Amino acid sequence: MRAAIVAVGSELLGTDRLDTNSLKLTALLAEHGIELVAKSVVGDDEAWLAAELTRRLSEVDLVLVTGGLGPTEDDCTRAATARALGLTTRFDPQLEATIRRRFERMGLVMPEVNRRQAEVIEGGVVLDNEWGTAPGLRLSAGDSTLWLFPGVPRELAGMMERHLRPWLERRAPGGSREQRVLKVSCVPESTLEEQIAPAYREFGREAITVLAKPGEIQLRFWALGEPAQRQRRLDEIELRLRRLIGPAVYARGEEASLEETVGELLRAAGQTVVTAESCTGGLVAERLTRVSGSSDYFLGAAVTYSNTLKAAMLAVPPELLAEHGAVSEPVACSMASGGRRALGGDFCIALTGIAGPGGGSEDKPVGTVHIAVAGPSDEEVVHRRICYPGDRQGIRSLASQVGLEMLRRLLLKPTA
């Protein structure tokens, strides 16, 4: 089965907005092994849209349309579809009553203009939209099937799950495809590729995809078949990958973040963290506090951009700063233990570096960051130096990732 996606809306042809809805539809198609061959965006123009639909219906088995189902004059998806298929529309009083009730439930009176949303195309199956007022439609056109969805992301998401997913399940060749994601932190892509090579051989090269960005890799893998069968297969691949990669796997799931994992480990251990930041300017603290409930384990941070504040807030000895410079291993370690004592946390992540673009030198180039983490016993200050050839934001982002990962590794260690 081959599919095309058409997004309708003049605002999607402007300079600011992209059709992000298509990504969700694409993911659902991929799960069911359906190939997407084209996607397009057209404005709120009945003739153009009708031509686009006619063409796509002649090319593929499944055409998914989003947008243009609203109540106003410029919403022309219903009319364009009727024109493309040579069908008539009719007013559906039952559907109007449904839409009217939706408004009433929200304590509103339905504006007269919304009656337009009760126009249906002859032969179409109305798709209930409990997340908004615009009903969807499913239509047959020769050997192809056409779906009309609203463009509001929340409504589309709900209707995809309610109407499109079961329909695809029934038609998917060889059952549906399911995806699982493992997140891996601070491993070079080439190292990871080497580590998982045996899994490629066992499960097939196409079953596993590596998506890398600085400091984080997403490992995506798929399985086909019935739900129970897919779960078994995914468990099998996951177990194998975790054995091959080891503790660098920090979470399962696309939405998982390193700061969440670190937070869970801290909460489980009943321990707290503080940060002492220079070049990251508070980014590590900001990341830790993105997580709701982080006040259970995050106490605070000292952002010490100036050397004076490094001494005053973190008790870094001025002679250490003078001898080694602010961007150095001894200063990072001193910030970490000093921060732990001054702010009273069990752990302290400290970072000092040169985020650029200015301030670099031959032995301390832009991108050099010293990161230290002090733990409950003062002997166990760990240190890492990175040198990353990115821009200012990239360097700060990677440094924050490495700092969080160093803490995670400490938290994984069995306590004596």
Place this chain on the structure above:
Amino acid sequence: MRAAIVAVGSELLGTDRLDTNSLKLTALLAEHGIELVAKSVVGDDEAWLAAELTRRLSEVDLVLVTGGLGPTEDDCTRAATARALGLTTRFDPQLEATIRRRFERMGLVMPEVNRRQAEVIEGGVVLDNEWGTAPGLRLSAGDSTLWLFPGVPRELAGMMERHLRPWLERRAPGGSREQRVLKVSCVPESTLEEQIAPAYREFGREAITVLAKPGEIQLRFWALGEPAQRQRRLDEIELRLRRLIGPAVYARGEEASLEETVGELLRAAGQTVVTAESCTGGLVAERLTRVSGSSDYFLGAAVTYSNTLKAAMLAVPPELLAEHGAVSEPVACSMASGGRRALGGDFCIALTGIAGPGGGSEDKPVGTVHIAVAGPSDEEVVHRRICYPGDRQGIRSLASQVGLEMLRRLLLKPTA
């Protein structure tokens, strides 16, 4: 003149990536008053792409294609174009020599596979690409013109400016359109719309567009004609808008940020800032230090998530915390003056609030944030309370924006 954009690449039909190149092309088209009627994405498939090009060329005057000009087998834009136009390709030894020299200048030997990039289509005009190895092509097809550009954003950007812009300038009906952006902070959209109503009447409703997000509005306006004429018109609109809106306009230019403007004002005044943050977790400090060179005016921050640290780092009296709670005007003001003294800055931005989703109560609902800024004289602590019904990240982001804006207003005041 009407245009369509076609992006080529199977990776753009996946679940992660969108065709962002089209936004740049759209902006350039808009500048020249050319209507974009459709955009589409097709995979690396010669037959599909040829069909797409044939269709678009029959519909519009200008077809802009990006991607698929690389040296590997799956890059099929040249072959598909030749097929769509019924033209033959030929090998261009001169072009090969140019590509070879490009590699040599980088100290590399040209891989044999790159010879493919020296294939040109009969009748096409080769477009020099000094940012990469893939040359572009411009072709006439009946009354339409087809442009082939590489998909690498940096290469596309350079080639657009070098080749497409001058071509469009010559053809633009009534001269080119130029855009200017003013950025406005922390004014409700409806208030702004009222303020600028006279400008709508004077310059035309379509000359000015308002793009709002929480805490920031972009005002975009356009002018047509020759460069000097456009500049005069844009200056005229800008002056009028600035008079109508007043000091809420904080910068000109799409890329401008509030933290940059604040930084410039601090540097000009020879003054410094520190922050004292609770619910924002360091976000204001992180934003201030996104700006390169911010160490000239940013000293540091105390992120005090726990009440203990509010007392220890900022000298907030425990009885104040007990009486009013951490999220209150007196505590915010005390954090601001305490932070100023403890960290030694001329100004201190302090923020304390409930970012949610938990922790709200009837008189202090989620989204309540107290923001205070203390200035060089301790009497001048200013305070604002916001209550924003957004999610955790939205609340933190708006609070940081309001804090920076409050500081900007203080810095604008003439000193006594």
